[in-house]
Amino acid sequence: MISAKGKVLVAVEKLRAGYGYRIVIDDVTFYVTEGTFLGVIGPNGSGKSTLLRTIARLIEPRDGVVYIDGKNLLEFSRSELAKKLAVVLTERPSLRLMKVREVVALGRYPYTDILGRLRREDLSRIDEILKLVGVEHLADRYFEELSDGEKQKVLIARALAQEPRVLILDEPTTYLDIRHRVEVLYLLYRVCKTRNIAIIASVHDIDLAAKFCDYVLVLKQGKILQVGPPEEVLQDKVLREVYGPSLNIRYPLLSPELKVPPDERIFIVAGAGTGTPIYRALARAGIGFHTGILYQSDVDYFVSSAITDGVVSVPPYEVPSQEVIDHAMSLIERAKVVIDSGFPTGSLARHNVELLEHAHASGKVVLTLRESSEIGEKVSSIESLLMHVKKHVST
Amino acid sequence: MRRYVKINLAILSILILSCIFYLYIGPIKIPFTQVFTCILTQRNAGPCMIVNDLRLPRMIATIIGGAALSIAGLILQFLFRNPIVGPWILGIESGTILFVAMVLILGTSLNMIALLHPWGLLTAGVTGALLVTLIMLVVAAFVRSVVTVLLIGIMIGYICGAITDFLKAFAQSWQIHALAMWVLGTFSLVTWHQLNVMLPVTMAGLMLALPLAKPLNAVLLGEDYARSLGVNIKLVRVLSVLSASLLTAGIIVFTGPIAFIGLAVPHIARLMFKTSDARRLLLPTILLGALITELCDLCARTVLMPVELPINSVTSLIGAPILILLLLKRRVEYD
Numbered sequence: 029m030i031s032a033k034g035k036v037l038v039a040v041e042k043l044r045a046g047y048g049y050r051i052v053i054d055d056v057t058f059y060v061t062e063g064t065f066l067g068v069i070g071p072n073g074s075g076k077s078t079l080l081r082t083i084a085r086l087i088e089p090r091d092g093v094v095y096i097d098g099k100n101l102l103e104f105s106r107s108e109l110a111k112k113l114a115v116v117l118t119e120r121p122s123l124r125l126m127k128v129r130e131v132v133a134l135g136r137y138p139y140t141d142i143l144g145r146l147r148r149e150d151l152s153r154i155d156e157i158l159k160l161v162g163v164e165h166l167a168d169r170y171f172e173e174l175s176d177g178e179k180q181k182v183l184i185a186r187a188l189a190q191e192p193r194v195l196i197l198d199e200p201t202t203y204l205d206i207r208h209r210v211e212v213l214y215l216l217y218r219v220c221k222t223r224n225i226a227i228i229a230s231v232h233d234i235d236l237a238a239k240f241c242d243y244v245l246v247l248k249q250g251k252i253l254q255v256g257p258p259e260e261v262l263q264d265k266v267l268r269e270v271y272g273p274s275l276n277i278r279y280p281l282l283s284p285e286l287k288v289p290p291d292e293r294i295f296i297v298a299g300a301g302t303g304t305p306i307y308r309a310l311a312r313a314g315i316g317f318h319t320g321i322l323y324q325s326d327v328d329y330f331v332s333s334a335i336t337d338g339v340v341s342v343p344p345y346e347v348p349s350q351e352v353i354d355h356a357m358s359l360i361e362r363a364k365v366v367i368d369s370g371f372p373t374g375s376l377a378r379h380n381v382e383l384l385e386h387a388h389a390s391g392k393v394v395l396t397l398r399e400s401s402e403i404g405e406k407v408s409s410i411e412s413l414l415m416h417v418k419k420h421v422s423t
Numbered sequence: 424m425r426r427y428v429k430i431n432l433a434i435l436s437i438l439i440l441s442c443i444f445y446l447y448i449g450p451i452k453i454p455f456t457q458v459f460t461c462i463l464t465q466r467n468a469g470p471c472m473i474v475n476d477l478r479l480p481r482m483i484a485t486i487i488g489g490a491a492l493s494i495a496g497l498i499l500q501f502l503f504r505n506p507i508v509g510p511w512i513l514g515i516e517s518g519t520i521l522f523v524a525m526v527l528i529l530g531t532s533l534n535m536i537a538l539l540h541p542w543g544l545l546t547a548g549v550t551g552a553l554l555v556t557l558i559m560l561v562v563a564a565f566v567r568s569v570v571t572v573l574l575i576g577i578m579i580g581y582i583c584g585a586i587t588d589f590l591k592a593f594a595q596s597w598q599i600h601a602l603a604m605w606v607l608g609t610f611s612l613v614t615w616h617q618l619n620v621m622l623p624v625t626m627a628g629l630m631l632a633l634p635l636a637k638p639l640n641a642v643l644l645g646e647d648y649a650r651s652l653g654v655n656i657k658l659v660r661v662l663s664v665l666s667a668s669l670l671t672a673g674i675i676v677f678t679g680p681i682a683f684i685g686l687a688v689p690h691i692a693r694l695m696f697k698t699s700d701a702r703r704l705l706l707p708t709i710l711l712g713a714l715i716t717e718l719c720d721l722c723a724r725t726v727l728m729p730v731e732l733p734i735n736s737v738t739s740l741i742g743a744p745i746l747i748l749l750l751l752k753r754r755v756e757y758d
Contacts, residue, residue: 123643144636
């Protein structure tokens with residue numbers, strides 16, 4: 029299913045697994061080649077953790093086979109598998125009085141003798157990995173003193189110290205701030221490419237998955253809904269199917285918006301991203317709106333269509349037909365307040381300028397965020413715009 | 424690493440010094456030089472009898488006993504992933520006592536004197552220790568809260584104690600006396616004959632503990648992480664329980680329960696060396712366990728000379744505050 033070049037490191041075939049009598053994942057088949065970062069996406073309870081834990085042999089499969097580097101997972105000896113496959117789990121170990129270097133050294137477990145003595149080679153590997161992960165400055169700090177983001181990097185370093193060919197991570201970005209989320213994912217991406225290993229990670233941030241994962245696998249109720257490059261897989265239809273119709277995520281922004289019902293009393297003339305802050309401020313205040321006329325390539329279109337159904341749009345760079353313009357005009361005639369977002373008035377926005385003129389001519393309240401404008405009442409900020417809108421809508 | 428060696432050497436030197444003190448100080452004054460000639464000549468007459476047959480075996484018992492109980496505590500703390508457990512607090516010592524009392528009372532009533540041989544008592548004690556440790560492992564698997572595990576351990580201790588008392592109803596007066604002395608906990612009853620059993624059993628327990636240090640370190644990460652590193656969790660558990668039981672029962676069958684040593688010493692070692700690496704904690708735990716137990720017994724013998732204090736009142740005075748401190752410190756995480 030995944031058709032990148034290179035050796036297949038993880039082959040999952042017709043896998044079925046679960047706990048007790050409950051089958052959590054069923055009929056899951058996919059392949060991951062070396063140097064590939066696969067993100068597993070799906071809502072809570074869709075079987076992401078079960079899938080990852082089965083591949084890591086923490087749960088026995090009920091049916092089907094997992095091959096790691098061409099060999100059946102169940103045929104590996106413990107230490108053999110530990111040299112091939114490493115994990116980073118959701119549970120955060122509490123490691124009192126353990127220095128970062130010691131935590132990473134635990135990853136050398138399959139390579140050390142019965143007394144766990146570290147040879148010179150082990151020590152140089154540990155140093156190398158501390159540097160690779162970018163935590164060498166923390167090496168002599170105590171693990172417990174670190175921030176969540178730093179801890180996660182150290183746990184990734186610990187896993188890499190096993191020198192695995194396959195790295196499995198269960199929600200590696202949970203609990204982290206946005207900076208550390210990006211750092212951790214970028215780190216994984218880099219490690220994946222430089223060490224030519226296969227990485228399988230469950231990721232909750234769809235937008236970040238789309239940026240860092242070579243492939244995404246979408247799970248729904250224990251079955252694969254889609255596998256492929258994020259650009260192909262993370263389409264509106266798939267997202268709606270996985271997360272349900274109430275979640276307002278639109279490709280390609282992939283970040284959810286608040287939903288509000290369309291309100292005929294407000295019409296926003298926008299474009300080129302100038303409408304986005306207004307849409308979000310109104311949605312936050314629970315105020316619906318109509319907006320237009322937007323090209324379907326405009327960021328304003330992606331955001332507003334996630335927030336409301338009241339969007340008048342045309343295909344990218346197509347001149348709006350008279351029908352569309354008439355529709356927008358009729359919406360404006362029904363509106364109490366028309367907002368001018370301050371969109372750039374190039375020739376491709378001529379129809380929107382006409383809409384504003386029409387609003388002015390028909391005596392509507394026009395609020396404008398434009399620096400200098402002959403049409404409408406000037407408002408200086410989104411905040412004061414919101415106040416004006418509330419005043420007009422309530423009377 | 425250099426600091427590590429230095430501190431260990433320092434503890435070792437203090438241990439040797441305290442050994443000399445231990446042999447020298449006592450209710451009966453024996454000149455310093457004579458103590459040495461007694462040990463070297465191995466005579467058993469007059470004051471030499473006191474040195475060679477009373478003080479020396481007792482001193483060796485405190486050293487072996489302290490080391491063994493401390494290592495047992497260390498293993499349990501790693502196994503339970505919980506720094507406030509020990510053989511005493513988990514009820515393992517009470518389990519041992521119950522089984523030894525059973526053998527002692529039933530054995531003599533049934534005229535099976537063979538059971539009273541040190542090895543017989545040991546077998547009974549190890550069985551009791553194993554049973555309680557296994558029960559506590561099951562409890563710990565279901566109960567998350569550290570405090571609850573501790574309370575259940577103490578309750579199991581009480582239950583074992585109650586059954587032991589119940590058994591006393593069937594005992595003859597000399598047995599009750601022997602039991603009472605022994606249950607109080609003392610190193611004074613240890614003979615050379617018993618040391619011959621204590622030493623090999625402790626060594627066996629230690630030999631088991633040595634290769635456990637590596638997997639126990641990995642267990643600190645949590646069970647799943649340990650498994651992903653290639654640790655055979657079940658085997659590690661079985662061997663740890665066996666080792667801790669041997670190390671606990673092998674001592675207290677002869678000395679009675681010794682409180683807090685197994686809990687406090689690994690802690691002191693941890694704080695002293697600022698590490699949780701089991702491999703690096705083994706040696707300091709052995710040395711500190713020996714030293715602290717020996718010093719406690721020295722205090723017990725000499726503070727109110729010629730009256731002897733129970734060793735447990737001394738170890739509890741040191742150990743209990745440490746436990747309280749640890750519980751207070753951990754409250755935030757476990758409530």
